[in-house]
Amino acid sequence: MRALVVDDSTAMRSVLRLIFKKAGFEVLEAANGYEALNKLTEDSTPVDLAVVDWNMPVMNGYELVTKIRSDERYNGMRIMMVTTESEISHIQSVLAKGANEYVMKPFTPDTIQEKLQILGLSAGA
Amino acid sequence: MGLGSVDFDYLRNLVRTHTAIVIDDGKEYLAEARLSPLLRKEGFSSVPELLQSMRVKSFSPLHRRVLDAMTNNETWFFRDLVPFEALRRKVIPEVIQTRGLSRRLNIWSAASSSGQEAYSTLILLHDNFPELNHWQVSILATDYSQAMVDRVKVGRYSQLEVNRGLPITALAKHFVQHGLEWEIAPRFRNMVDCRLMNLAETWPEFPEPDIIFLRNVLIYFDVQTKADILARVHRRLRPDGYLFLGGAETTMGLSDAFERVPFEKTAYYRPKGVNHVS
Ligand SMILES: C[S@@+](CC[C@H](N)C(=O)[O-])C[C@H]1O[C@@H](n2cnc3c(N)ncnc32)[C@H](O)[C@@H]1O
Numbered sequence: 267m268r269a270l271v272v273d274d275s276t277a278m279r280s281v282l283r284l285i286f287k288k289a290g291f292e293v294l295e296a297a298n299g300y301e302a303l304n305k306l307t308e309d310s311t312p313v314d315l316a317v318v319d320w321n322m323p324v325m326n327g328y329e330l331v332t333k334i335r336s337d338e339r340y341n342g343m344r345i346m347m348v349t350t351e352s353e354i355s356h357i358q359s360v361l362a363k364g365a366n367e368y369v370m371k372p373f374t375p376d377t378i379q380e381k382l383q384i385l386g387l388s389a390g391a
Numbered sequence: 392m393g394l395g396s397v398d399f400d401y402l403r404n405l406v407r408t409h410t411a412i413v414i415d416d417g418k419e420y421l422a423e424a425r426l427s428p429l430l431r432k433e434g435f436s437s438v439p440e441l442l443q444s445m446r447v448k449s450f451s452p453l454h455r456r457v458l459d460a461m462t463n464n465e466t467w468f469f470r471d472l473v474p475f476e477a478l479r480r481k482v483i484p485e486v487i488q489t490r491g492l493s494r495r496l497n498i499w500s501a502a503s504s505s506g507q508e509a510y511s512t513l514i515l516l517h518d519n520f521p522e523l524n525h526w527q528v529s530i531l532a533t534d535y536s537q538a539m540v541d542r543v544k545v546g547r548y549s550q551l552e553v554n555r556g557l558p559i560t561a562l563a564k565h566f567v568q569h570g571l572e573w574e575i576a577p578r579f580r581n582m583v584d585c586r587l588m589n590l591a592e593t594w595p596e597f598p599e600p601d602i603i604f605l606r607n608v609l610i611y612f613d614v615q616t617k618a619d620i621l622a623r624v625h626r627r628l629r630p631d632g633y634l635f636l637g638g639a640e641t642t643m644g645l646s647d648a649f650e651r652v653p654f655e656k657t658a659y660y661r662p663k664g665v666n667h668v669s
Contacts (some may be wrong), residue, residue, distance in 0.1 A: 352550060354568045361563060368559035370550050380556040383472050 268311065270294045272302040272330060273319040273348070282317055282348065285375045289382055290389035293317070295296065295340075299325030303333060306340070313343055315387060318365070320349035328360055335364035344385050348373070394419040398442040405445075405454065406461050410535055411591035412611040414461075425460050459536045463611070466504040467555035470606070474635050477654040478512065478602075482633050486601055487522065489631060494526040499600040500626075502608035503532035503589060506543035506583070507552070508625055512604075513579045514561050531589035531597055543585040546575035589622055596665045599629050607637035614645065621646040626663060634660040 269291040271282045283293045294313065296302035299322060316334065320327040327347060328383060336342045346367040347360055354364075357368055367381045382388040402422055403414045414421065426438045433453060435441040445454055462484060469475050480541050486496060502510040509532040516523050522548055534545045553573045566573040588594065590608065609617045625648045628634060636642070640661055642649045649660040 352409070352571070353569075354563065357559065358563055361559065365559075368562075369555055372551070372556055374551075377551075377554045380469075381465065384469075384558050 268292045268294065268313045268327075269315045270296060270302060270305060270313045271317045272296045272299065272321040272322070272327065273317075275319075276296055278319070285313075286317065286380050288375075289379060298322040299327065299330030299333070300312060302330055306334075313340075316343055316345045317383070318347050318349075320347060320351040320360075328363065330362055331360055331363045331365050344387065346381060346385070348378075394422055394438055394442075398439050398446075401446055402442055402457075402461075402525065406458060409458050410462065410589065410611075411616045412462065412612070413613050414639055415484055422461070423448045426457065426557050429456065455537070462536050462539075464539055466507045466538065466607070467552070468557035468561075469506045469515075470508065470556060471638055471657070472556070473655050473657045474659065475511060475515055476607075476659070477635075477642045477659055481517055481654065482515065482602065482659070483520055483523075485522065486610070486633075488643075490526075490601065490639055494657050495600075496526055497529040497598045497600045498521065498528075498529045498599070498602045499602045499627075500530060500532045501588075502605065503543055503585075504536075504539050505548075506532055506539075506546065506550070506585075507581055508532075508542050508606065509543065510546065510575050511638070514565055516563075517579070518561070519607050525572055529582055529584060529598070531584045531586065535587070535589050537587055540585050543583060544580075546580045546583075548575075549573075560574070565660075591616055594623065596625070598628075600627065600632060601629050602633045602635070603628055604635045605637075606635055606640070609640045618645045622648070623651065628662060630662050632662065636660065 267290060269286045271279050271286065272292055273279050273282065274297050279295050283295065286293050294305055296305050318327040318330055327349060331345055334343060334345065345365045346369065347365050348369045349369065349370045352370045367385055369377055369381055378389060399419050399422060406412050408413055423438050430436065430441060433441060434538050435444065445457065488647060490496060498512060502580060503509050509530050513530060528664045550571050553566065562573065565576050565579065567576065605624060609620065621642055624634060626644065638657065648663055650663045651660055
């Protein structure tokens with residue numbers, strides 16, 4: 267399974283990379299939505315899960331989700347938001363755009379594992 | 392200052408006498424970690440000082456708060472997921488068949504901690520079985536800890552807690568945001584009967600449960616206590632009811648009154664000797 271981690275913080279990307287590697291994913295990284303779209307088109311191997319921050323320069327997470335969901339090449343991709351954004355109206359707006367799960371920062375590694383279980387993407391039980 | 396063996400043994404005995412929880416040798420660090428957060432509020436400067444003051448007093452509210460603090464309350468929404476899948480795919484459809492006439496469903500979350508197990512169950516019922524809206528569904532949530540019982544009543548969870556195991560759609564649909572906290576909808580809160588209850592002591596009367604959750608609590612007890620509790624669970628559970636234990640728990644070697652029903656990688660239990668529909 268492949269995950270694309272999209273976050274402008276390198277520290278956060280390395281935390282997430284470790285967690286998703288441990289969960290059995292091959293991990294790609296991008297620093298914003300624009301880079302993420304480039305990564306997706308550069309490489310034709312499908313990405314199973316996009317892990318997306320909200321506030322990023324160049325192209326934010328909300329725009330990225332909108333772009334991914336308007337491109338049928340990515341129909342099978344699941345999207346997990348991982349962000350400090352915690353306003354219910356914002357959460358609802360990105361769910362309406364097609365995000366599948368949502369984790370509010372700060373979080374623990376267990377939290378990610380539990381969300382993967384919800385998405386049916388966890389390697390273990 | 393470390394915890395001496397006299398203080399540690401006093402604490403272990405106290406915990407065991409009142410909650411049946413067994414604290415193993417070498418777990419002094421656990422006592423320190425659980426009790427340190429209490430010190431300032433209770434007006435002590437160290438854990439040994441706290442314990443020494445308790446030893447010379449008879450049982451007081453302070454003792455009770457210390458016992459509360461010694462319990463492990465970790466829990467999360469839809470914990471382990473598979474038991475809730477079993478509920479959704481097997482147990483509830485069966486119950487709907489067999490209780491169609493009385494239209495009553497009683498659930499007991501024994502050792503409910505802060506209530507995530509009870510509320511996950513109610514969310515699952517609401518989102519998957521609209522026909523139950525016309526039933527009398529109630530859930531009894533009990534715990535040894537007063538702090539936990541109070542939390543279940545209030546039904547408020549921190550951001551860290553709603554992150555854990557709760558599908559985001561369920562959060563968006565069934566909770567109201569209050570700043571950094573999230574409160575479960577009153578509809579669910581009103582279905583929960585929260586009570587203080589010590590599993591190791593005499594149990595009060597309560598409606599005969601169709602489903603009992605007794606998860607992640609037997610692990611803390613000795614074999615005799617586990618067997619005794621399972622025997623009482625068997626007497627209280629409806630003869631055609633269902634029992635869910637934690638992932639590391641089993642009736643094996645403790646009670647032969649239950650039949651194990653495998654489900655995916657886990658199992659639930661039913662009283663033996665009844666012709667169950669399946
Ligand atoms: C780890 S939590 C389990 C919560 C939930 N059932 C779950 O599986 O996530 C254990 C709970 O058991 C409670 N407990 C411990 N000893 C108890 C006793 N003697 N009687 C009732 N509850 C007890 C603790 O207060 C704690 O809330």
